[in-house]
Amino acid sequence: MAKRAPATDCAQALHLVDPVSGGIIPPLQPSTTFARGADYQLLSGRVYTRDEGPTVEPAERLLAHLEGGAGAMLFASGMASATAVFRGLCRPGDHVVAQDVMYFGLRAWLKRMAAEWQVDVDLVDAARTDELRRVVRRGKTRLVWIETPANPTWDIVDIAAAADIAHGAGALLCVDSTVPTPVHTRPIEHGADLVMHAATKYLNGHSDVLAGALVTARADDAWQKLHQYRHDDGACLGAFEAWLLLRGMRTLFPRVERQSATALELARRLERLPGVRVLYPGLPSHPGHEVACRQMQRGFGGMLAIGLAGGGAAALTAAGKMEVFLRATSLGGVESLVEHRETAEGADTISPPDLLRLSIGIEDAEDLWQDLSQALHPA
Numbered sequence: 035m036a037k038r039a040p041a042t043d044c045a046q047a048l049h050l051v052d053p054v055s056g057g058i059i060p061p062l063q064p065s066t067t068f069a070r071g072a073d074y075q076l077l078s079g080r081v082y083t084r085d086e087g088p089t090v091e092p093a094e095r096l097l098a099h100l101e102g103g104a105g106a107m108l109f110a111s112g113m114a115s116a117t118a119v120f121r122g123l124c125r126p127g128d129h130v131v132a133q134d135v136m137y138f139g140l141r142a143w144l145k146r147m148a149a150e151w152q153v154d155v156d157l158v159d160a161a162r163t164d165e166l167r168r169v170v171r172r173g174k175t176r177l178v179w180i181e182t183p184a185n186p187t188w189d190i191v192d193i194a195a196a197a198d199i200a201h202g203a204g205a206l207l208c209v210d211s212t213v214p215t216p217v218h219t220r221p222i223e224h225g226a227d228l229v230m231h232a233a234t235k236y237l238n239g240h241s242d243v244l245a246g247a248l249v250t251a252r253a254d255d256a257w258q259k260l261h262q263y264r265h266d267d268g269a270c271l272g273a274f275e276a277w278l279l280l281r282g283m284r285t286l287f288p289r290v291e292r293q294s295a296t297a298l299e300l301a302r303r304l305e306r307l308p309g310v311r312v313l314y315p316g317l318p319s320h321p322g323h324e325v326a327c328r329q330m331q332r333g334f335g336g337m338l339a340i341g342l343a344g345g346g347a348a349a350l351t352a353a354g355k356m357e358v359f360l361r362a363t364s365l366g367g368v369e370s371l372v373e374h375r376e377t378a379e380g381a382d383t384i385s386p387p388d389l390l391r392l393s394i395g396i397e398d399a400e401d402l403w404q405d406l407s408q409a410l411h412p413a
Protein backbone atom coordinates (compact mmCIF):
# COMPACT_ATOMS: atom_id res chain seq x y z
CA MET A 35 0.00 0.00 0.00
CA ALA A 36 1.27 3.51 -0.83
CA LYS A 37 2.60 5.44 2.14
CA ARG A 38 -0.06 7.84 3.42
CA ALA A 39 0.09 10.81 5.73
CA PRO A 40 -0.32 10.00 9.45
CA ALA A 41 -3.58 11.99 9.55
CA THR A 42 -5.03 9.69 6.86
CA ASP A 43 -3.86 6.52 8.61
CA CYS A 44 -5.29 7.84 11.86
CA ALA A 45 -8.72 8.80 10.46
CA GLN A 46 -9.10 5.37 8.84
CA ALA A 47 -7.55 3.36 11.71
CA LEU A 48 -5.02 2.09 9.12
CA HIS A 49 -7.75 1.56 6.48
CA LEU A 50 -9.38 -1.03 8.69
CA VAL A 51 -12.26 -3.08 7.25
CA ASP A 52 -13.72 -5.85 9.45
CA PRO A 53 -13.20 -9.08 7.45
CA VAL A 54 -16.25 -10.73 9.06
CA SER A 55 -18.92 -8.05 8.46
CA GLY A 56 -17.29 -5.72 5.94
CA GLY A 57 -17.92 -2.92 8.44
CA ILE A 58 -15.54 0.02 8.20
CA ILE A 59 -15.67 0.58 11.94
CA PRO A 60 -13.46 -1.69 14.05
CA PRO A 61 -15.76 -4.17 15.83
CA LEU A 62 -16.08 -4.53 19.60
CA GLN A 63 -15.25 -8.12 20.61
CA PRO A 64 -15.57 -8.50 24.39
CA SER A 65 -14.70 -12.20 24.68
CA THR A 66 -12.12 -12.88 27.40
CA THR A 67 -11.12 -16.24 25.94
CA PHE A 68 -10.59 -17.72 22.48
CA ALA A 69 -11.61 -21.16 21.24
CA ARG A 70 -9.64 -24.16 20.07
CA GLY A 71 -10.72 -26.59 17.33
CA ALA A 72 -11.28 -30.34 17.70
CA ASP A 73 -7.55 -30.79 17.02
CA TYR A 74 -7.01 -28.50 20.04
CA GLN A 75 -5.33 -25.88 17.88
CA LEU A 76 -6.23 -22.24 18.53
CA LEU A 77 -8.73 -20.96 15.96
CA SER A 78 -7.34 -17.39 15.89
CA GLY A 79 -3.92 -17.79 17.46
CA ARG A 80 -5.23 -15.94 20.52
CA VAL A 81 -5.53 -17.60 23.94
CA TYR A 82 -6.83 -15.19 26.56
CA THR A 83 -7.59 -11.49 26.69
CA ARG A 84 -4.93 -10.53 29.24
CA ASP A 85 -2.26 -10.58 26.51
CA GLU A 86 -4.21 -10.12 23.31
CA GLY A 87 -7.64 -9.17 22.05
CA PRO A 88 -9.19 -8.32 18.69
CA THR A 89 -10.44 -4.95 19.99
CA VAL A 90 -7.19 -3.91 21.68
CA GLU A 91 -4.88 -4.87 18.82
CA PRO A 92 -6.08 -2.35 16.18
CA ALA A 93 -5.56 0.52 18.64
CA GLU A 94 -2.08 -0.81 19.52
CA ARG A 95 -1.18 -1.18 15.83
CA LEU A 96 -2.34 2.36 15.03
CA LEU A 97 -0.40 3.89 17.93
CA ALA A 98 2.79 1.98 17.06
CA HIS A 99 2.43 3.19 13.48
CA LEU A 100 1.84 6.83 14.47
CA GLU A 101 4.88 6.82 16.77
CA GLY A 102 7.09 4.98 14.26
CA GLY A 103 7.61 2.19 16.82
CA ALA A 104 8.09 -1.57 16.56
CA GLY A 105 5.11 -2.28 18.83
CA ALA A 106 2.65 -0.79 21.30
CA MET A 107 0.89 -2.07 24.40
CA LEU A 108 -2.21 -0.65 26.03
CA PHE A 109 -2.69 -0.55 29.79
CA ALA A 110 -5.58 0.15 32.17
CA SER A 111 -4.35 3.72 32.86
CA GLY A 112 -1.47 6.07 32.17
CA MET A 113 -0.09 5.33 35.65
CA ALA A 114 -0.24 1.57 34.96
CA SER A 115 1.83 2.04 31.80
CA ALA A 116 4.34 4.36 33.49
CA THR A 117 4.84 2.23 36.60
CA ALA A 118 5.22 -0.87 34.37
CA VAL A 119 8.37 0.68 32.89
CA PHE A 120 10.03 1.16 36.28
CA ARG A 121 8.82 -2.09 37.81
CA GLY A 122 9.39 -4.15 34.69
CA LEU A 123 12.90 -2.89 33.95
CA CYS A 124 14.50 -1.79 37.25
CA ARG A 125 15.99 -4.01 39.91
CA PRO A 126 17.13 -3.13 43.48
CA GLY A 127 20.40 -1.19 43.29
CA ASP A 128 19.61 0.35 39.88
CA HIS A 129 19.85 4.07 39.39
CA VAL A 130 17.06 6.06 37.72
CA VAL A 131 17.11 9.67 36.54
CA ALA A 132 13.77 11.44 36.20
CA GLN A 133 12.59 14.95 35.67
CA ASP A 134 11.62 17.01 38.71
CA VAL A 135 8.96 18.87 36.69
CA MET A 136 6.57 16.12 35.62
CA TYR A 137 3.09 14.72 36.22
CA PHE A 138 2.95 15.00 40.02
CA GLY A 139 1.24 11.62 40.58
CA LEU A 140 4.13 9.80 38.95
CA ARG A 141 6.74 11.86 40.80
CA ALA A 142 5.07 11.01 44.14
CA TRP A 143 4.94 7.29 43.23
CA LEU A 144 8.60 7.33 42.13
CA LYS A 145 9.67 8.68 45.50
CA ARG A 146 7.73 5.92 47.30
CA MET A 147 9.01 3.30 44.89
CA ALA A 148 12.59 4.44 45.39
CA ALA A 149 12.37 3.80 49.13
CA GLU A 150 10.45 0.53 48.90
CA TRP A 151 12.37 -1.06 45.98
CA GLN A 152 15.85 0.26 46.87
CA VAL A 153 16.09 1.98 43.50
CA ASP A 154 18.17 5.13 43.60
CA VAL A 155 16.14 7.94 42.00
CA ASP A 156 17.60 11.35 41.10
CA LEU A 157 15.06 14.04 40.20
CA VAL A 158 16.69 16.75 38.06
CA ASP A 159 15.90 19.73 35.90
CA ALA A 160 16.03 17.75 32.66
CA ALA A 161 15.38 20.90 30.62
CA ARG A 162 19.07 21.59 31.40
CA THR A 163 21.08 19.08 29.39
CA ASP A 164 24.18 19.69 31.54
CA GLU A 165 22.17 18.62 34.63
CA LEU A 166 21.21 15.34 32.97
CA ARG A 167 24.80 14.72 31.93
CA ARG A 168 26.04 15.44 35.45
CA VAL A 169 23.71 13.03 37.18
CA VAL A 170 23.78 9.86 35.00
CA ARG A 171 26.09 7.07 36.17
CA ARG A 172 27.71 4.96 33.48
CA GLY A 173 26.81 1.27 33.90
CA LYS A 174 24.55 2.04 36.88
CA THR A 175 21.75 4.19 35.46
CA ARG A 176 19.09 1.89 34.05
CA LEU A 177 16.51 4.43 32.95
CA VAL A 178 16.20 8.11 32.12
CA TRP A 179 12.61 9.37 32.27
CA ILE A 180 11.52 12.68 30.77
CA GLU A 181 8.24 14.44 30.00
CA THR A 182 8.09 17.17 27.33
CA PRO A 183 6.29 19.58 27.37
CA ALA A 184 6.16 18.88 31.11
CA ASN A 185 3.41 19.52 33.65
CA PRO A 186 2.63 22.16 34.77
CA THR A 187 5.10 24.76 33.46
CA TRP A 188 5.53 23.08 30.05
CA ASP A 189 9.31 22.81 30.34
CA ILE A 190 10.86 21.47 27.15
CA VAL A 191 13.48 18.73 27.23
CA ASP A 192 15.77 18.18 24.24
CA ILE A 193 14.91 14.53 23.48
CA ALA A 194 17.88 13.90 21.15
CA ALA A 195 20.34 15.24 23.75
CA ALA A 196 18.67 13.21 26.54
CA ALA A 197 18.87 10.07 24.35
CA ASP A 198 22.59 10.60 23.73
CA ILE A 199 23.25 11.06 27.43
CA ALA A 200 21.13 8.03 28.43
CA HIS A 201 22.70 5.77 25.81
CA GLY A 202 26.21 6.97 26.67
CA ALA A 203 25.59 5.74 30.22
CA GLY A 204 24.09 2.44 29.03
CA ALA A 205 20.55 3.49 30.04
CA LEU A 206 17.22 3.53 28.22
CA LEU A 207 15.31 6.75 27.57
CA CYS A 208 11.54 6.77 28.12
CA VAL A 209 9.51 9.85 27.15
CA ASP A 210 6.07 10.66 28.57
CA SER A 211 4.62 12.09 25.37
CA THR A 212 1.06 12.51 26.62
CA VAL A 213 0.91 16.23 25.89
CA PRO A 214 2.45 16.55 22.41
CA THR A 215 1.00 13.28 21.05
CA PRO A 216 2.44 11.93 17.78
CA VAL A 217 0.80 14.90 16.03
CA HIS A 218 3.53 17.19 17.37
CA THR A 219 6.44 14.96 18.45
CA ARG A 220 7.59 11.43 17.63
CA PRO A 221 10.23 10.79 20.34
CA ILE A 222 11.54 7.59 18.72
CA GLU A 223 12.74 9.66 15.75
CA HIS A 224 14.80 11.68 18.23
CA GLY A 225 16.39 8.60 19.80
CA ALA A 226 13.92 7.56 22.56
CA ASP A 227 13.70 3.84 23.36
CA LEU A 228 10.21 3.93 24.85
CA VAL A 229 7.29 6.32 24.60
CA MET A 230 4.57 6.46 27.24
CA HIS A 231 1.08 7.97 26.94
CA ALA A 232 -1.68 8.68 29.38
CA ALA A 233 -4.10 7.72 26.59
CA THR A 234 -6.78 9.04 28.95
CA LYS A 235 -5.88 12.49 27.63
CA TYR A 236 -5.42 13.51 23.97
CA LEU A 237 -5.31 10.06 22.37
CA ASN A 238 -8.85 9.35 23.54
CA GLY A 239 -9.75 13.01 23.68
CA HIS A 240 -13.24 12.81 25.16
CA SER A 241 -12.62 12.55 28.92
CA ASP A 242 -14.44 9.22 29.08
CA VAL A 243 -11.73 6.54 29.02
CA LEU A 244 -8.91 5.80 31.46
CA ALA A 245 -6.06 4.19 29.50
CA GLY A 246 -2.30 4.10 29.14
CA ALA A 247 0.12 3.03 26.44
CA LEU A 248 3.75 2.18 25.83
CA VAL A 249 5.43 2.19 22.43
CA THR A 250 8.87 0.65 21.82
CA ALA A 251 11.54 1.55 19.30
CA ARG A 252 12.61 -2.11 19.09
CA ALA A 253 11.09 -5.52 19.80
CA ASP A 254 13.99 -6.34 22.13
CA ASP A 255 14.58 -7.94 25.53
CA ALA A 256 13.32 -4.89 27.42
CA TRP A 257 10.06 -5.01 25.42
CA GLN A 258 9.74 -8.74 26.19
CA LYS A 259 10.12 -7.95 29.90
CA LEU A 260 7.42 -5.30 29.66
CA HIS A 261 5.09 -7.78 27.93
CA GLN A 262 5.75 -10.25 30.71
CA TYR A 263 5.17 -7.52 33.29
CA ARG A 264 1.77 -6.60 31.83
CA HIS A 265 0.82 -10.27 31.68
CA ASP A 266 1.76 -10.84 35.33
CA ASP A 267 0.47 -7.55 36.71
CA GLY A 268 -2.76 -7.74 34.71
CA ALA A 269 -3.34 -3.98 34.32
CA CYS A 270 -4.71 -4.53 30.79
CA LEU A 271 -7.24 -2.39 28.97
CA GLY A 272 -10.77 -3.78 28.65
CA ALA A 273 -12.30 -4.29 25.22
CA PHE A 274 -14.90 -1.54 25.57
CA GLU A 275 -12.32 1.04 26.64
CA ALA A 276 -10.05 -0.02 23.77
CA TRP A 277 -12.95 0.36 21.34
CA LEU A 278 -13.74 3.84 22.65
CA LEU A 279 -10.05 4.75 22.57
CA LEU A 280 -9.69 3.82 18.91
CA ARG A 281 -12.87 5.74 18.11
CA GLY A 282 -11.31 8.78 19.80
CA MET A 283 -7.93 8.32 18.13
CA ARG A 284 -9.47 8.56 14.68
CA THR A 285 -10.05 12.29 15.22
CA LEU A 286 -6.68 12.91 16.91
CA PHE A 287 -5.21 15.12 14.20
CA PRO A 288 -8.06 17.62 13.72
CA ARG A 289 -8.65 17.83 17.48
CA VAL A 290 -5.04 18.38 18.46
CA GLU A 291 -4.27 20.75 15.59
CA ARG A 292 -7.23 22.90 16.54
CA GLN A 293 -6.41 22.78 20.25
CA SER A 294 -2.82 23.82 19.53
CA ALA A 295 -3.83 26.64 17.18
CA THR A 296 -6.27 28.02 19.76
CA ALA A 297 -3.73 27.64 22.58
CA LEU A 298 -1.14 29.62 20.61
CA GLU A 299 -3.62 32.40 19.82
CA LEU A 300 -4.76 32.62 23.45
CA ALA A 301 -1.15 32.55 24.71
CA ARG A 302 -0.26 35.48 22.44
CA ARG A 303 -3.26 37.51 23.63
CA LEU A 304 -2.75 36.61 27.30
CA GLU A 305 0.88 37.73 27.10
CA ARG A 306 -0.34 41.24 26.32
CA LEU A 307 -2.40 41.46 29.54
CA PRO A 308 -0.75 43.34 32.42
CA GLY A 309 -0.01 41.22 35.49
CA VAL A 310 -0.23 37.93 33.60
CA ARG A 311 2.80 35.73 32.91
CA VAL A 312 2.27 33.06 30.28
CA LEU A 313 4.04 29.72 30.05
CA TYR A 314 3.62 28.22 26.60
CA PRO A 315 6.40 26.62 24.49
CA GLY A 316 5.01 28.25 21.35
CA LEU A 317 5.94 31.72 22.64
CA PRO A 318 9.47 33.04 22.00
CA SER A 319 9.47 34.15 25.68
CA HIS A 320 9.33 30.49 26.85
CA PRO A 321 12.80 29.17 27.82
CA GLY A 322 12.22 25.98 25.80
CA HIS A 323 10.96 27.68 22.64
CA GLU A 324 14.03 27.04 20.51
CA VAL A 325 14.17 23.32 21.29
CA ALA A 326 10.38 23.08 20.89
CA CYS A 327 10.69 24.54 17.37
CA ARG A 328 13.21 21.78 16.56
CA GLN A 329 11.33 18.79 17.93
CA MET A 330 7.65 19.76 17.60
CA GLN A 331 5.74 20.00 14.31
CA ARG A 332 2.31 21.38 13.46
CA GLY A 333 2.13 23.39 16.68
CA PHE A 334 3.10 23.37 20.33
CA GLY A 335 0.22 21.57 22.03
CA GLY A 336 -3.01 22.51 23.71
CA MET A 337 -1.66 23.06 27.24
CA LEU A 338 -0.64 26.40 28.67
CA ALA A 339 -0.26 27.98 32.08
CA ILE A 340 -0.69 31.48 33.39
CA GLY A 341 0.71 33.05 36.53
CA LEU A 342 -1.09 36.00 38.08
CA ALA A 343 0.63 38.95 39.74
CA GLY A 344 -1.90 38.76 42.60
CA GLY A 345 -0.60 35.29 43.59
CA GLY A 346 -2.58 32.23 44.69
CA ALA A 347 -5.64 34.15 45.87
CA ALA A 348 -5.92 35.98 42.54
CA ALA A 349 -5.53 32.69 40.66
CA LEU A 350 -8.34 31.04 42.64
CA THR A 351 -10.58 34.10 42.19
CA ALA A 352 -9.99 34.10 38.42
CA ALA A 353 -10.71 30.36 38.16
CA GLY A 354 -13.92 30.92 40.13
CA LYS A 355 -15.09 33.57 37.66
CA MET A 356 -14.72 31.40 34.57
CA GLU A 357 -17.95 30.41 32.86
CA VAL A 358 -16.79 28.59 29.73
CA PHE A 359 -13.70 26.85 31.11
CA LEU A 360 -14.76 24.02 33.44
CA ARG A 361 -13.02 23.80 36.80
CA ALA A 362 -11.77 20.21 36.77
CA THR A 363 -8.55 18.23 36.75
CA SER A 364 -7.16 16.36 33.71
CA LEU A 365 -6.37 17.54 30.20
CA GLY A 366 -6.64 16.73 26.52
CA GLY A 367 -10.43 16.54 26.18
CA VAL A 368 -12.55 18.47 23.70
CA GLU A 369 -13.75 20.75 26.53
CA SER A 370 -11.50 23.43 28.03
CA LEU A 371 -10.47 22.98 31.67
CA VAL A 372 -8.90 25.31 34.21
CA GLU A 373 -7.04 24.02 37.21
CA HIS A 374 -5.22 25.50 40.19
CA ARG A 375 -2.47 22.89 40.31
CA GLU A 376 -1.20 23.77 43.77
CA THR A 377 -4.63 22.96 45.24
CA ALA A 378 -4.99 19.82 43.12
CA GLU A 379 -1.53 18.46 43.96
CA GLY A 380 -1.58 19.04 47.73
CA ALA A 381 1.32 18.93 50.20
CA ASP A 382 4.15 17.71 47.93
CA THR A 383 3.43 20.18 45.10
CA ILE A 384 6.13 22.13 43.29
CA SER A 385 3.53 24.06 41.31
CA PRO A 386 3.80 27.85 41.81
CA PRO A 387 0.79 29.10 43.86
CA ASP A 388 -0.07 31.78 41.29
CA LEU A 389 -0.36 29.25 38.46
CA LEU A 390 -3.52 28.25 36.62
CA ARG A 391 -3.22 25.37 34.16
CA LEU A 392 -5.38 25.63 31.06
CA SER A 393 -6.27 22.65 28.88
CA ILE A 394 -7.61 24.11 25.67
CA GLY A 395 -10.52 22.29 24.01
CA ILE A 396 -12.11 22.60 20.60
CA GLU A 397 -14.66 25.28 21.49
CA ASP A 398 -14.90 28.59 19.63
CA ALA A 399 -11.65 30.45 20.32
CA GLU A 400 -13.41 33.79 20.84
CA ASP A 401 -15.66 32.30 23.53
CA LEU A 402 -12.58 31.07 25.35
CA TRP A 403 -10.89 34.46 25.00
CA GLN A 404 -13.95 36.32 26.29
CA ASP A 405 -14.09 34.01 29.27
CA LEU A 406 -10.42 34.50 30.10
CA SER A 407 -10.58 38.27 29.63
CA GLN A 408 -13.56 38.74 31.93
CA ALA A 409 -12.12 36.37 34.57
CA LEU A 410 -8.70 38.06 34.55
CA HIS A 411 -9.98 41.60 34.57
CA PRO A 412 -8.46 43.32 36.52
CA ALA A 413 -5.63 40.79 36.82
Ligand SMILES: Cc1ncc(COP(=O)(O)O)c(C=O)c1O
Nearest residue numbers: 111112113114137212232234245
Ligand atom coordinates in the same frame (compact mmCIF):
# COMPACT_ATOMS: atom_id res chain seq x y z
C1 LIG B 1 1.52 13.74 31.61
C2 LIG B 1 0.76 12.67 32.36
N1 LIG B 1 1.30 11.45 32.48
C3 LIG B 1 0.63 10.46 33.12
C4 LIG B 1 -0.61 10.66 33.71
C5 LIG B 1 -1.33 9.54 34.41
O1 LIG B 1 -2.38 9.07 33.58
P1 LIG B 1 -3.70 8.36 34.16
O2 LIG B 1 -4.48 9.38 34.91
O3 LIG B 1 -4.38 7.82 32.94
O4 LIG B 1 -3.23 7.25 35.04
C6 LIG B 1 -1.19 11.92 33.62
C7 LIG B 1 -2.49 12.19 34.26
O5 LIG B 1 -2.90 13.31 34.45
C8 LIG B 1 -0.49 12.95 32.92
O6 LIG B 1 -1.01 14.20 32.80
